[in-house]
Amino acid sequence: PLGIGAGITPFNFPAMIPMWMFGVAIACGNAFILKPSERDPSVPVHLAELMLEAGAPEGILQVVHGDKEMVDAILDHPAIAAVSFVGSSDIAHYVYRRGVAAGKRVQAMGGAKNHGIVMPDADLDQVVADLSGAAFGSAGERCMALPVVVPVGDKTADALREKMIPAMAALRVGVSTDAEAHYGPVVNAAHKQRVENWIQTGVDEGAELVVDGRGFSLQGHEQGFFIGPSLFDRVTPAMQSYKEEIFGPVLQIVRAPDFETAVRLPSEHQYGNGVAIFTRNGHAAREFAARVEVGMVGINVPIPVPVAYHTFGGWKRSAFGDVNQHGTEGVRFWTRVKTVTQRWPDGSALPRGSEDGGPSRVQDAFVIPTMG
Structure with a gap:
């Protein structure tokens, strides 16, 4: 997981688009901050209430309100690792440039003329x-x-x-x-x-x-x-x-x-x-x-x-960033890759005591703790 992600969503689909974002982000292990449109914020607030009612830990999904001042605060905040945006193309370009300049991963979906x-x-x-x-x-x-x-x-x-x-x-x-x-x-x-x-x-x-x-x-x-x-x-x-x-x-x-x-x-x-x-x-x-x-x-x-x-994702001025929303692309966006390359010289992994009658196999020597 990236840690903390954020979503900035438009007025026209106040349930679907936020859920495109926070559903995948939280499933991938991140906390999420949602800044809905100031034109119709009540549905996103209710979504957060429903998440709590369903048993989500407090703070995993937070809803904040505001206009450009709040958007800029999200884009500039050092603890937020990634931002997803849907709105007009001019604002999408602004969000992309400012977020990337702050070192964030950004996907910003803009306008269309289909x-x-x-x-x-x-x-x-x-x-x-x-x-x-x-x-x-x-x-x-x-x-x-x-x-x-x-x-x-x-x-x-x-x-x-x-x-x-x-x-x-x-x-x-x-x-x-x-x-x-x-x-x-x-x-x-x-x-x-x-x-x-x-x-x-x-x-x-x-x-x-x-x-x-x-x-x-x-x-x-x-x-x-x-x-x-x-x-x-x-x-x-x-x-x-x-x-x-x-x-x-x-x-x-x-x-x-x-x-x-x-x-x-x-x-x-x-x-x-x-x-x-x-x-x-x-x-x-x-x-x-x-x-x-x-x-x-x-x-x-x-x-x-x-x-x-x-x-979901378009081309040209309809989308800024390299990764689409939700689905497999959403999983890629809200996670980062860790690659571990290993080499074990002969004998170096044997447990202490195996030479004098102790456990002869690594799996006998170590107990892996389980959750719960």
């Missing part, structure tokens, strides 16, 4: 159903959302757009207690304004706003931070709204004339977290998976989060 490639042979009804969840579920506030769809050929793009509009109209935006709701509000007023600003930026850049989710109001919750689903068409790689992560319920259509362009678009993007391809063609799927410069690939899987025993 693409979904739609080949002409894809099942468009299934694609639309997948996009409805992947682009708009969790209000788009997840690094594995699918906010960019890349149909190959105008015929594919036109057909996809035609099916996507009514599917979006059928989405139900509601509060968390509404079992029929497909997604809820964004995290706060500032983020709602940020997403709406990005929608306006897309309009100003010349993208076609097909469905405008701004101005959405939920009856009885008029002051809530709700945004309706938005759809852009004819987005180009030169647009800033394509280059940056919007982190909201906004889907952008980027039309590709051919397969080569579809491979190049996610490969050349600054983020390399996840990507998906929708096709019935096994050769196209294998070719795409082998060539695309992205860390996690889905084939007819819209949100390609690997199952836990594989690990």
